[in-house]
Amino acid sequence: MERKNQRKSSPKGKNKVPKSGKEYLRRALKETELPLRMEETISLCRAMVREYPPLQEERTGFFTYLSDVFRYEGMSVFGLQALALLTACLGISFDTWELSRIPFFALMFTLAMMPVLFRGQMHGMSEIEAATRASGAQIMLAKLVLAGAANLVCMTVFLGMALRLENAARQIGQLILYILVPYLSCMAFMLQRIRLCGREGCWQSMAAGLLSCVFWGVSARLCPWLYGLSAGSVWAIGFLVFGGFFVKEIWFLWEMRKEGKMYGTVA
């Protein structure tokens, strides 16, 4: 199909396009035996190659690529998230459980993402991966899409279970705040580390995540009103900052669509 398009757009026009290279050469050389007119044959072949460059090998599109990454990473992403969910659910099923302990569980969901997100750096594969068609950034994007989807499912299940146990539907806003604020602060730090560091980023993210969850967890337990206030403010600021960021990025990707780039269409 691509070859057909190339031919149609050939400056020589549709009528002059040969059915095959051999026929074209025969006609151009008026049926003379080709080896006797070697120089002329070679120059005609060169002209043909210039006019009709060899077809580029087929490459996969975004969704096939995402599906390929899912095939290789999906098991780890969803397996680890399921493990985190199971641990968190066991944690809240004890009698002594309180709503204010939820921030401690947020850490588990971020920790469960780290082996997948830092896999390339941990095994010294990031350089080879970065030089592939997908590039390091796109590989990370695909992993984040998968991990984000797994997070969404697992955290929804977890919050659903927490609500059922507490039997406090009116506290849903507070519940979301308790899990999302520590989760987002861990994630923002982790993304920054992924960008700037190699394998050390994993340990730094773990330490920062632990500190962040302890901070939010302790403040939620000891000073719920302060937690509510500060988390609400962080949430509002985060919403504005990330909202602006996403609008800007989606606009940028949309503009890329005009240049025929894959991610523009995905935007």
Added chain:
Amino acid sequence: MELSLDRLSKHYGSKIAVDQVSAVLGPGVYGLLGANGAGKTTLMRMLCGILEPTAGEVLFDGKSIAEMGAGYRNVLGYLPQDFGYYPGDSAEEFLMYLSALKGIPRHIAKGRVKELLEVVDLSACASKKLKTFSGGMKQRIGIAQALLNKPEVMILDEPTAGLDPRERVRFRNLISDYGENKIVILSTHIVSDIEAIADEVLLMKKGSFVQKGTVSELIDKARGKVWELTVPSSQAHSWQKKATVANLRHEGEDVVLRIISDHKPDEGAIRAEASLEDLYLYYFPAEKGV
């Protein structure tokens, strides 16, 4: 097909790793030769687009590789100097994973992986875990992954390191064949590899190309600078201290020294035939034992 380096520079703070390097590379095998820290790996990373230059740009067929993005990476094959692997993967899984990242459809990738495992003589170990592989086998799988997408531009950092002599010769021939109509840039410390297959040698020192040319052109430059001197064994040590000694060979009570020097080092010294290794030692006198 042409890869152009236009005043390419890379600075790390005040340290200049690559300094205003320019070259135009057409199809062929290019050998990048230089001491450790000369800037070879930094240059190769910039040619792959995984390291952003501080100044200058790399152009492929007149288009900036930064702007080409995936279009350039589609035609690029890269073997880094130190590369890792996922230990749980088998050779076949590793290559299939990289095929997916290279955007090669599964039906094409399957055949390509099989074909390349044969080329690198690892068909029998296709399903073995990479963690059980020897250093040479890992290097061979690294070369196979660089060839997966049939690259137009192949950048190989120390491709023959860790290979036994037979494998080295095999890969030299493979690279030489490949470079007939593709651009192959290889960096190595093994001068004999470059001597055997490079169409052009780029000698790099302190971030710049100090010499460019074919192997014979560069050997010509070393002509008249290589001497052989026979001295008693007791004097060999002092000669090694005061001159660049490329080689030392015992002959009975005496030692025959191969000395690299602009001037005749001693009355008894006689001129010797130069090699690329001599030129390397001439430019990098501190780098002995290459």
